[in-house]
Amino acid sequence: MHDANRNLRTENEELVARIRELDIMVAEQAHGVQRLKDRCRSSDAGCATAMRYVAQKRERMKAGLAVYNTEFA
Structure with missing residues (x-):
């Protein structure tokens, strides 16, 4: 009986150590x-800023092209 308790205690200690390792x-x-x-x-914030x-650049370019087209029309 004493050996069985010792074996169970050893097994329990090993399991507790393994659980601690897994927790880490x-x-x-x-x-x-x-x-x-x-x-x-x-990264998402940087992407939104770039977009x-x-x-803004696209809108400025469209406005510039509109002015260019009206000047040469």
Whole structure:
């Protein structure tokens, strides 16, 4: 009986150690995922800024072409 209890205790300690290792792995992965989300958010903001800039340039070019066409028409 004493050996059975010792074996169970040893097995329990090993399982607890494994669970701690897995908890650490999950926390590291969660941190990595959060960093990727932050990078995507930053990238999305940069992309939106670039799209606004392109839209402004396009409108200026269209206005310039309209003036050009009326001057030479």
